[in-house]
Amino acid sequence: MKHLYDPRVKATILSVINQFFEKNPSGVLIATLESLDHKQQGRKLLFNRWYQTSGVVQEIAMHQATISVEDIQLSHLLLIREDNPYYRKVIRAFKEFIELLKQYK
Known part of the structure; x- marks a missing residue:
């Protein structure tokens, strides 16, 4: 089965991310993808x-972690500007959050 992707979805999502970080340079975006419909991967x-391929890789870092909680795969991703003054604290908190979630296997 071939999946067709609407290119407007990519443009919309990347636009939302870019606008968010333009307006909130110290902001952080976190997304969670679950596997209930088996499409998370x-x-x-x-x-x-x-x-x-977006060109934001030099400015915005992405950190990811995938864990299983009660037979559900949860993929977490965090987006943060490289120049965020709280960068290290945010990354440490994200890693601690993932470790806490791992306790609920």
């Missing part, structure tokens, strides 16, 4: 491809 791969 495909969404994650697609978003990763968009991110890598």
Whole structure:
């Protein structure tokens, strides 16, 4: 089965991300993809491809983690500007959050 992707979705999502960081340079975006419909891995791969080809890689870092909680795969991703004054604190908090979630296997 071939999946067709509307290119406007990519443009819209990247536009929202760019506008968010333009207006909130110290902001952080966190997304969680769940696997209830078994499409989370495909969404994650697609978003990763968009991110890598978007040109924001030099400015906005992406951190990811995938865990299983009660037979559900949860993929978490965090987007943060490289020049965010709270960069290290945010990344540390994200990693601690993931470790807490891992306790609920």
